[in-house]
Amino acid sequence: MLRSLQIFKADFFxxxxxxxxIRILEALGSGERSVQELQEALDLDQPxxxxxxxxxxxKNIVTPRKLGTTTxxxxxxxxxxxxxxxxxxxxxxxxxxxxxxLKELKREGRR
Numbered sequence: 001m002l003r004s005l006q007i008f009k010a011d012f013f014x015x016x017x018x019x020x021x022i023r024i025l026e027a028l029g030s031g032e033r034s035v036q037e038l039q040e041a042l043d044l045d046q047p048x049x050x051x052x053x054x055x056x057x058x059k060n061i062v063t064p065r066k067l068g069t070t071t072x073x074x075x076x077x078x079x080x081x082x083x084x085x086x087x088x089x090x091x092x093x094x095x096x097x098x099x100x101x102l103k104e105l106k107r108e109g110r111r
Contacts, residue, residue, distance in 0.1 A: 015059040020044065020052045022084065028062065029081040032074035 016022065020042075027033060027041050039049050053073055056062040061080060065072045075081065 011059060012061070015055055015061055018052065018055070020048065021056055024049070024052055024056065025061070025075065025080055026084060028073060028075050029084070032065065032072040034070050034072050036070075038073070 023042050024038055027038055035046060035049050039046050053062060060076050062073045063076045
């Protein structure tokens with residue numbers, strides 16, 4: 001059972017491991033959108049958006065909803081937005097640490 005959970009987590013994070021997929025998920029954080037809306041918001045070509053949505057859909061990270069001839073996509077779980085915010089906070093913490101180290105290096109260089 002524990003092994004299955006680890007495999008699920010690894011697959012989940014692999015699906016997130018692409019900058020365009022992250023951008024799509026961030027855009028969907030504010031609500032559902034069609035491929036065309038995502039394409040316009042992210043300034044990407046339709047085939048690229050569709051391809052990345054297919055990966056996210058295959059891992060049940062986004063869900064499609066058919067509206068006539070249009071398909072709208074939404075996050076399967078709103079916690080994905082929280083996860084991305086936590087990832088941003090971790091990144092910011094690393095930047096702060098890096099800036100601190102750079103300042104220390106500069107001070108050492110002056111001695």
